[in-house]
Amino acid sequence: xxxxxxxxxxxxxxxxxAFTPIFYRQLFKRDFLVELNNFRALxxxxxxxxxxxELQLYTDRSEAFARMAFCMNxxxxxxxxxxxxxxxxxxxxxxxxxxxxxxVFTTAEALNAVLSTWTNNTAQLVEGKNAESREIES
Amino acid sequence: MGLSMDELSLISLGFLYEMMTEQxxxxxxxxxxxxxxDINKFF
Numbered sequence: 091x092x093x094x095x096x097x098x099x100x101x102x103x104x105x106x107x108a109f110t111p112i113f114y115r116q117l118f119k120r121d122f123l124v125e126l127n128n129f130r131a132l133x134x135x136x137x138x139x140x141x142x143x144e145l146q147l148y149t150d151r152s153e154a155f156a157r158m159a160f161c162m163n164x165x166x167x168x169x170x171x172x173x174x175x176x177x178x179x180x181x182x183x184x185x186x187x188x189x190x191x192x193x194v195f196t197t198a199e200a201l202n203a204v205l206s207t208w209t210n211n212t213a214q215l216v217e218g219k220n221a222e223s224r225e226i227e228s
Numbered sequence: 229m230g231l232s233m234d235e236l237s238l239i240s241l242g243f244l245y246e247m248m249t250e251q252x253x254x255x256x257x258x259x260x261x262x263x264x265x266d267i268n269k270f271f
Contacts, residue, residue, distance in 0.1 A: 109237035
């Protein structure tokens, strides 16, 4: 899935595919899917009801979405996985410095850019026929 | 599934999940399995 989205008025190419979670893990030593699921757990909850862990997660969300956007942007720009695997955390922080607003990744346009690229990447048509696979899908 | 990193970068995660689902569907006990005569009727 590849698309061009605008963040802070600048166009960014974002690409997401089955390699994205692997690339994310290799670069940041974190689990892309776990982080996304953690954010889903916050949905609909009021800040005053957050546990201390959830509050930390909520506070860190800007950097987490920036990490996801970085992976998607570099996958779109570079593509070649051997070149992608040469990137370091310093490349991420250099990339982040191009944004004027440090918490740009809490804005709706940036969140939509990341989440819509990811959602389109996970779209499925096939359904499992075995009971076990139906449980996994749900 | 035997996919390389390069191959993973060419497919969506949804497509990968579908391949895994279809692989799992292979073990499903279908009520009816088409044979050559069904294919002949179809064409």
